Amino acid sequence: MENHQIINGKETHTLSAEENEEVNAIAALLKTMAHPIRLKILCLLQDKEMTVGDIQSEVKTTNANVSQHLSILRNHGIIVYRKDANFIYNRIADHRILKLIQTMHDLFCSCN
Amino acid sequence: MENHQIINGKETHTLSAEENEEVNAIAALLKTMAHPIRLKILCLLQDKEMTVGDIQSEVKTTNANVSQHLSILRNHGIIVYRKDANFIYNRIADHRILKLIQTMHDLFCSCN
DNA sequence: TCAGAATTTAACAAAATACTTTAATGCTAA
DNA sequence: TTAGCATTAAAGTATTTTGTTAAATTCTGA
Known part of the structure; x- marks a missing residue:
């Protein structure tokens, strides 16, 4: 309104x-x-699920730090996860977040 | 790339x-x-120029605080201004910012 | 059950942000 | 030139955010 x-x-x-x-x-x-790390995580999660370990090898920081950032994203409902054996697979929860990331990419990234 | x-x-x-x-x-x-105040300022500036005083009457805080937020936005190249007499008219500098705000509005605001 | 891998939690210090107050600046109109 | 309005700058405290470390969980496979 x-x-x-x-x-x-x-x-x-x-x-x-x-x-x-x-x-x-x-x-x-x-x-x-x-936050650079959280935004990178969201970029990486655009088209796949990832575990803390997967993310940690892309984003140079400690496991604990990745885990903390993931829990911030989770607490705000931006990502969700599923458990499978020892691993936790994270993914983006909301298509609107995907759309927003896509828009930022289109607007601000040089790679067309 | x-x-x-x-x-x-x-x-x-x-x-x-x-x-x-x-x-x-x-x-x-x-x-x-x-930041709530800065985002409100950007929403208000979507379709017009505004002075510190204009903005202050929409966003409930002090002049000094509005001024500080404007200078943060200015330092990041998000808004620009023109001077006229005693007043400084602020506006959004970059059409991409406008597009981004528009997208967020479309995605997340209930008002269709 | 036990060892070990994946992840989370807690605690803490360092850094960044935010808001308030007060003083300063710049411009106008009389 | 001076009074007054609009705006900015400076300084200080309070709060929030951040990354690190170390300890605690949780689950699996042997």
Whole structure:
């Protein structure tokens, strides 16, 4: 529900109370994604599941650190996991996150 | 330039050195946007220029705080400004930022 | 059951961010 | 030139985030 206003003959908008809350939620989402390691993890998870170990070999840091970042992503509902034997396979939970990553890729990555 | 790999018959990708740098840059961009006040400012600036005073009346905080957030956005090249008399009019610098905000809006805002 | 691999948890210090207050700057209009 | 508004800068504290280390879990295969 947007709040529209006519200023100088042009339609613009201010933020309604609900929109305000939505912006807060989106800011929280962005904040969760806005860490180099976490964003790399999300890029890697675009087209496959990965374990902590898989991710650790791509993103140079410790297991514990990867695990912590994964749990941050999980706590925000950005990724989910399934267990299989000793391994935990992580994947992106929400198609909207995929879409957002795709958009950022299209907009900001040189590789066309 | 992406790095492709065939794993289990499926094509997936890892991060090349250049991609790695690009991800870092995008993470920095997201980090700058990932603050409720700054994101609100960007939403408000979608379709108009605004002064510190204009923004302050929409986003409930002090002038100094708005000014600081604007200067953070400016330092990251996300917004630019023009001076006119006593006022400084801010606007979004890059159409890609606009596109990104639009996408987030489409994906995550209930208002269709 | 036991050894070992994969992952998580907890605790802590270091670094980065955020908001407030107050002082300073720049511009205008009278 | 001066008063007053708009904006920025500086300084300080409080809070949050981060990465490391070491210990604890969890599960499997022998």
